[in-house]
Amino acid sequence: MTMIGLTVNARPVEASVEPRTHLADFLRDNLDLTGTHLGCEHGVCGACTLLIDGMPARSCITYAVACDGAKVTTIEGLDDDEITAELRAAFTREHALQCGYCTPGMLISARDLVLRLAEPDERSVRAGLSGNLCRCTGYVGIVRAVRAVIEQRRRRGIAPVAGGGRQTLGPVGSGNATNSAQPDGARGTTAKPEAPQPMSGASAIPDFTPAKTFGETFTVPYPPDKVFDMLGDVRQVAACLPGASLTDMPTPERVEGAIRVKLGPISADFRGAARIERDVDTLSGRIVGIGSDQRSRSSTQGEIRYRLVPSEQGAATRVELSIGYSLKGMLAQIARDGLVRDLAARLTADFARNLDRHLSGDQTAVITEGRQELNGMTMLIDILRKRVSTAIRRFLAR
Template identity: 60%
Template sequence: MTPVSLTVNGTGTTASVEPRTALADFVREGLNLTGTHLGCEHGVCGACTVLVDGVPARSCITPTVACDGAEVTTIEGLDNDEIATELRAAFTREHALQCGYCTPGMLISARDLVVRLDRACEQSIRVGMSGNLCRCTGYVGIVRAIHTVIADRRARGIPAQPGAGRTALGPAGAHLSAAPAGAGEVRITKAVAATPSGPPHRAADPAGDEADFSPAAHFVQTFTVAFAPDEVFAVLGDVAAVAACLPGAALTAPPTPERIEGEMRVKIGPIAAAFRGTARISRDPATRSGRIVGGGLDARGRSSARGAIEYRVLPGPDPDSSRVEIEVGYTLSGVLAQFGRPGLVRDLAARLTADFAANLERKLSGSAPIPAATELSATRLLLQLIRARFRALFGGGGDA
C-alpha cells in the first residue's frame, strides 16, 4: 500500500492505496463520488473524465498514486461552478443528453473548452470533444450547447484564458508547472490558445529540454535492406533523405547536422493532426548508431508528442546487407493520446517501418522515385495490417 494525500473537490484526503488503484475507482469506491462513470476502462470513451490540477484527465487510466499532492475535481465538485451551471442549462435546452451516462465527462471536457477557446467555433469544439463518446445524441445538440455557452460568455465580455491557466504541457497530475526549469517540461506560450483562424503555432523548442526525457511507452523494430552498413548509415545521416522516406514527414526549415525542424501529419479516422517541432540529433560513426530526441505540438487539436529514437546499423544476414535496429520511446497527450495504447502503436509502427524500409531501399538504389505522402494515415496502415494478417491466417501469402 502507498500513502497518498490529495485534495478532492476542495477537501483534503489522505489514504493508503495499492499502486494499481485507478483514480476513478478511488473516488467512486473510496469517496462515494459516483458521478464519475466508468465506461470502457481503457481511456477511450471519456465517461470517467475529471480535472487533475485543472486539466481534464481520464481517471480510469490515471493511477491514484500519480495524483499525490494534486487537486482533483469530479463532477460533484462543479455543482456551484458558474460555467458548469451554464453548460447544464444549455445541455437541457439543446437536448444534448439522453441516457446521461456520458454527460459527467462531457460537461467536464466542455467546461475546459469554454474556458480556453477565444470564440465559438464548431470545428474546434468537435475536435476538443472528440475524446468523449456518446451513443445516444449524435453530438449535434452537445456541440450546439457548448457553442452557445462560449458565444454568450464572449458576448458578455468574459475573455478566454489561454491554456486554461496551464503553464506547461505534460501528463495531468505530473506537476510540471512546479518543476524546476529544464526538468523536461514543454512550456506553453499564449499562441497555444490561438483559434484556427490565427497564425500557425510553432513550439519554441520542444527538443530543448529533452535530455532527461522518460517516455511513457516504447517499442523496438528491426528491418533489413540489401545494402552495406556504411551506405545505410550514411543515408540515415541525410535528414532530408530520411524525411522523404517517412510517410507524413516534411522539413520546415533547412536542417543542420545537430538539429532539425519539421512537421509530421497524422490522420486517424476523422482526427487529423500536424505536429510541428524540433529535434536534436547525435551520431556515432564508430558504432554506426544515432539518437534523435524531440517533440512537437499540434496547434489545432492541442495534442503534443515527445519521443526519442535510437538506431543501430548492423551487418545483415547476407553479404552487403544491413540490419537496422530502431528503439522508440514516446509520450502522447491531448486528443490523440486515446490512440496511444502500446499494442495499437506497435502494430502501426510495424507497418510504418515496412514502408520506411521500402522507401529507404528505393533511395539507396536510385531505381525508382519515393512516392509522395502528404500525411500518415493510421487508418490505412491498420487496414493493410489486417489484410496481411488475414492472408497469413488463411494462406493468401504475400505482403499487404
C-alpha cells in the first residue's frame, strides 16, 4: 500500500492504495464516485474517460499511485461546468444517449472537442469521438449535439483553446508528487507464479486440424542422414532450443516438458507433452503436442512437420518446417498471426544456429536462456506454443 494525495473534484483526498489499483477503481470503490464507468478495462472503450489535470485520460489504464498530487475531475465534478451544462442540454435535445453507459466518458471527450475545435466540422468531431464507443445511438445524435454546442459557442465569440490550455510537458497527472512513493507497511506485493502443474502423463495427444499454419526453412552444412539422426535425439534437440526443458521421456515417441517463450514484456510457460513420429525413408517427421500456460489460462495444440531435403550434392541439408497451431483461452483473444510468425522466425534462426554448432561438435557454444535438460522436437512444439502465447496482439501500442 502506498499513500497518495489527490484533488478530486476540487476536494483534497488522502488515501492508502495498492499500486495495482487503477484510478477508476479508486474513485468508484474508495470515494463512491460511480459516475466513472468501466467497460473494457484496457483502454479501448472510453467509458472511464475523465479529466486529469484538466485533460481527458483513461482512468482504467492509469494507476492511482501514478496520479499522486494530480487534479482529477470526474463527471460528478462537472455539474456546474459551463460547457458540460450546454452539452447536457444538447444531448437531451438530440437524443444523444439511450442506456447512458458511455455518456460520462462521452461528455468528457465531447467537452474537450468543444474546448479545442475551431470549427464544428463533422469529420473532426467524429474522429475526436472515435475513442468512445456507444452501442445504442449510432452516434448520429451525439455528433449533432457536439457540433451544435461548438457552433453556438463560436457564434457567441468564444474562441477555441489550443491544446486544451495545457502548458507543461509529459503524461497528464505526472510530476505533481512532491516526493518518491512511500510504501507504507510491508513492501507491496510479490505476486508470483504458482507452482506449475505437470500434465497428466497418461493423457493421449490427439490429432487436430491447426487453425493457423505457416512454413519456415533453414539450411545446415551437414548431410541429411546426419541431421536426421540428430533430430532423433530428443535431448540434443532440446538443448538447441532456447527456453526449452524436458521433464520426462516415458517412451521414445513421447516427451514431456516445458518451454518459456518471451515476446517483449510478455512471457509464458507452456507445459505439456508431445508425440514424435519419424519416417526414415522420407527423412521426415512430425511432432504433435499439447500444452497450457497456467498464468494466462491458455491452452494450445501445435504440430511441426519437418522434411529434410539434400542440397549442395548432399553435403548440406535444407530443413523444411511446416508449423501449425490452435490457441484457446485469453492469449487467443489477443494473438496476432504475424507476431507468432516473427517470433517463430527468430526462434528457428536460433535453433538452426545451435543445431549447426551441435553438429560441428562445438558443445560449448549452444545458446540457451536458462534451463535445458533434454528436449527435442518437443522443443519445437513448445516453441510453437510459446510463440503462440507470445503472439500477443498489439496492445495499444501507444
